[in-house]
Amino acid sequence: MKCQYSLCPNEVEIQSGHRPRKYCSDSCKQNAYRARLDEAARQAEELARQERERQAKAFLRQEYGDLLPDTIELLYQLRQSGHYNLVQSIGWAIVAERERVTHAQERARLAHAIMNLGEPDYHSIIVADAGHSEFVILGGRDAWQGFTEKASLEHLRTIYELYIEPIERNQLKRAKQS
Known part of the structure; x- marks a missing residue:
C-alpha cells in the first residue's frame, strides 16, 4: 500500500496484528497533517x-445603481488596480447618463399626457403651482406643442399634478365603482 502523504512515493509496511498504517513514517504523518492544515487555511x-469581492461589488451597485454584471466586474477590476478616481468618474458618468435617459422618458410621457389633456380644442390655461409661480399655455395645438417641447420638467410635472392626476384618480374611482 502507498503512503497516504501525497508527496511521498514510498510503500507502507504491513504489520500483522496492528491496525493498518496510512503513512510510511512519523514525518510523513506530520507532513500530511500540516498539508491538511494549510489546505484548510487556504x-x-x-x-x-x-x-470581500462580494462586498466590494455590492458597494459599487449601491453607489452607481444596478449595473450589468460585466460593468460591475470592470469597475471592480479597475478599483482593484488602484484606479479609484477613474472608477468614480465612470460610475458617475453612467449614473448621469441613466438619469438623462430617465428624464427624457418622463418628459415624453408628460408631454404626451398634456397634449391629450388639451384635445380637442387646446384652450388657453393659466397654471399656478404651490410655489406661487404662474405660467400660461396659450390656446391652439401649436402653442401647446411648443410649450411641451420647451417647458422645464418641473413645469410639466406641475401641470400633470394639477390637471391630469385628479382626472386619472376620478377615472380610477369610477372604474372601481363599476
Whole structure:
C-alpha cells in the first residue's frame, strides 16, 4: 500500500496484528497533517477573499445603481488596480447618463399626457403651482406643442399634478365603482 502523504512515493509496511498504517513514517504523518492544515487555511482565505469581492461589488451597485454584471466586474477590476478616481468618474458618468435617459422618458410621457389633456380644442390655461409661480399655455395645438417641447420638467410635472392626476384618480374611482 502507498503512503497516504501525497508527496511521498514510498510503500507502507504491513504489520500483522496492528491496525493498518496510512503513512510510511512519523514525518510523513506530520507532513500530511500540516498539508491538511494549510489546505484548510487556504480554503478559509479563499472564502474571505470571495466575501470581500462580494462586498466590494455590492458597494459599487449601491453607489452607481444596478449595473450589468460585466460593468460591475470592470469597475471592480479597475478599483482593484488602484484606479479609484477613474472608477468614480465612470460610475458617475453612467449614473448621469441613466438619469438623462430617465428624464427624457418622463418628459415624453408628460408631454404626451398634456397634449391629450388639451384635445380637442387646446384652450388657453393659466397654471399656478404651490410655489406661487404662474405660467400660461396659450390656446391652439401649436402653442401647446411648443410649450411641451420647451417647458422645464418641473413645469410639466406641475401641470400633470394639477390637471391630469385628479382626472386619472376620478377615472380610477369610477372604474372601481363599476
